[in-house]
Amino acid sequence: MSKVLLSFIIPAYNEAARLGNTLGQVLPYLAAQPYPSEVLLVDDGSADDTAAVAQRYFDTHACPGVAMRVLSYQPNRGKGYAVRQGLLAAQGEVAVFSDADLSTPITELPRLLASLLAGQHDVVFGSRALDRGVVGVHQTWLREQSGRFFNRIMRRLTGLPYADTQCGFKAFRLASLRPLVQVAVLDGFGFDVELLYLATHAGLRLLELPVAWNNVAGSKVSLRSGLHSFWEVRQVRQLARKGAYAGVLAAAVATRPVTSALS
Numbered sequence: 001m002s003k004v005l006l007s008f009i010i011p012a013y014n015e016a017a018r019l020g021n022t023l024g025q026v027l028p029y030l031a032a033q034p035y036p037s038e039v040l041l042v043d044d045g046s047a048d049d050t051a052a053v054a055q056r057y058f059d060t061h062a063c064p065g066v067a068m069r070v071l072s073y074q075p076n077r078g079k080g081y082a083v084r085q086g087l088l089a090a091q092g093e094v095a096v097f098s099d100a101d102l103s104t105p106i107t108e109l110p111r112l113l114a115s116l117l118a119g120q121h122d123v124v125f126g127s128r129a130l131d132r133g134v135v136g137v138h139q140t141w142l143r144e145q146s147g148r149f150f151n152r153i154m155r156r157l158t159g160l161p162y163a164d165t166q167c168g169f170k171a172f173r174l175a176s177l178r179p180l181v182q183v184a185v186l187d188g189f190g191f192d193v194e195l196l197y198l199a200t201h202a203g204l205r206l207l208e209l210p211v212a213w214n215n216v217a218g219s220k221v222s223l224r225s226g227l228h229s230f231w232e233v234r235q236v237r238q239l240a241r242k243g244a245y246a247g248v249l250a251a252a253v254a255t256r257p258v259t260s261a262l263s
Contacts, residue, residue, distance in 0.1 A: 004067065005035040006113070007090035007174075009097040011082035013044040016053045022102055023057050029106045031063035038067040042086045045076030080184075080191025087181045090174060099168030101216035108211045112171040115207055122204035123177065125170040125196070126211035129163035137214040153230060157237045158197050162208050165192045169211055176204050176252075183248045185239070190232025197236050198245060202252035 008030060010022065023039070030037045041058075043051040051072040058068035071085055083097050094116050096109065104126055115121040128135050129151070138144060147166065154165060166189070180198040184191065199206055239245060 003036065004038050004092040005094060006030070006033075006037040007040060007086075007092035007095040008037060009040045009042060009083065009086035009090060009095060010100050011042045011044055011079050011086065011097065012046065012050050012054070012100045013076060013079070013082070014046045014048045014050060015100040016046070016048040016050045018101065019050065019053050020057060022100055023054070023061070025102060026098075026106055027061055027063045027066055027068075029109075030066045033065075036065050036067075038069065038091060040086045040089060041068075041070045042082040043070060043072035044079065044082040045074045047076075078187035078191075079189055080194070081187040083191060084181050084184060087172070087174070087177065093174060094171060095174050095177075096171040097168070103216050104167065104169035104211050104213050108169065111209060111211060112169070116171055116173055120205065121207045122173045123170070123196070123199045123206045125162075125165075125206070125208055126167045126213070127162070127164040127208045128167050128210070128213045130208060131210035134210045134212050135214070136212065137216075139215045150229065150233075154193055154233050157233050158193060158240075160193070160197060160200060162196060162206075164208070165196055167211065167213065169213075170195075172199075176202075179248055179252060183245060185244075186232045186235065188232050189229040190236070193233050194236050197240070198249065201240075201245070201249050204252075 008026060012019065026039060030039065041054040043054065051070050055070045058070065071089055086097060087095055094113065096112060098104065098106070108126065112124045112126065116124055150166070151164065154160065170192070177199065180195065180202060184194050184198060186194045196206065
């Protein structure tokens with residue numbers, strides 16, 4: 001296979017039951033694209049057969065132009081840890097991570113890739129809040145209100161201006177992002193905020209844009225993990241104040257090219 005352009009990362013925890021449907025959409029879509037790609041299924045210490053199901057699917061569904069890998073470890077560490085392992089292992093020029101339930105359909109991928117491939121942005125991430133009309137199947141009223149409250153707290157603690165940091169559909173130019181991934185520490189659902197905070201303060205070019213989204217039953221976000229996300233956002237602020245990110249951010253600003261575009 002020629003050099004990989006796109007790494008498509010799927011963090012998964014106890015997703016054996018729906019992986020067939022997910023991979024059945026992802027692999028044919030990527031195989032139909034004009035660029036070489038890879039799919040990385042990151043098994044986050046699942047208690048079911050997530051890794052085995054994914055490997056069997058990959059072994060029996062070869063797709064021209066699409067490499068396939070399973071990364072697996074124990075014990076369960078959290079979605080943030082899983083995404084970081086995928087980003088560090090990715091071999092593409094651009095990496096995208098997507099929730100295993102495909103709440104944002106893979107057909108939205110070109111919206112994320114367009115400005116990355118044109119060299120206009122370094123990070124492009126999907127949003128449900130910029131245009132509420134993109135949401136087809138809504139979460140419960142309580143979950144939606146909790147999400148809006150989380151966003152208000154996130155803005156106050158970090159100073160980030162974004163309307164939705166938690167949508168599980170984000171794309172990155174790996175050359176710009178990888179040094180930041182290496183110093184990120186949050187393992188839970190607050191990891192999105194940390195990555196966007198680091199990217200923003202490293203001087204990367206970020207774009208938030210609306211993407212189609214549908215709530216899918218079986219969310220791994222529990223009340224406990226939701227509350228932990230608030231604590232993690234506070235931790236981002238504390239780490240920044242202690243200077244934990246200062247070195248990598250200074251290096252990123254000093255070495256970032258004025259212009260950059262993928263060939």
